Amino acid sequence: MNLGGIMKKFRLAGALTGAVALVGLAGSPALAGTDVTVYGPSFKAGCSNASAGHFASYGEVFTVYDKCADGWAAVVKVDVAPYKPDGGYDFLIWNPNSADGSPVTVNKSYDEGTGVCMQAGSGEYSSGQTGSNAWGPWSCGSA
Incomplete structure (x- = not known):
């Protein structure tokens, strides 16, 4: 040959x-997305976290929990790709239901693979003011 x-x-x-x-x-x-769970710090004795947020990549569902009866509402910052510079974010999700109340759930729709970052914290729901030092670390996943 x-x-x-x-x-x-x-x-x-x-x-x-x-x-x-x-x-x-x-x-x-x-391809499967990546779920994210974030926690906000608590300044009240006996509470390990003031707030928690969860992003479920399947269905793009955000859930925010108030974890501590401290007089503050739970709040989660959400930044969706393309990400905002300098700590910016796209929207807030508030849970004013107090620690013994129900979680707040928000459904969104993103393209597969879209990045989603979250940061949990606390604030005063009635005024919309968030605590400047009441935030946990950012954590990211994808839809």
Whole structure:
């Protein structure tokens, strides 16, 4: 067999391998997103966290919990890609229901793979003022 015939077989084998890989990829499930849970600090003795927020990537559902009966409402900052510079965010989700109340749930819709970052904290719901030092760390996931 000449060199041209051998090269033709290698090209055919490479094309066949690529086609099989594409068929396997097309039959695979969609990429899963990443859930996120964040906690806001508490300044009241006996409470480990003042607030908590959760992002469920399946369905893009945000849930905010007030974890401490401290007189403050739970609040979560949400920043969705493209991210805002300098600590900016897209929106707040408040839970004014007090620690023994129910969580607040917000449903959104984002494209698969969209980045979502959250930060939990506390604030005064009636005035919309958030505490400047009452925030936990940012944490990110994706839809």
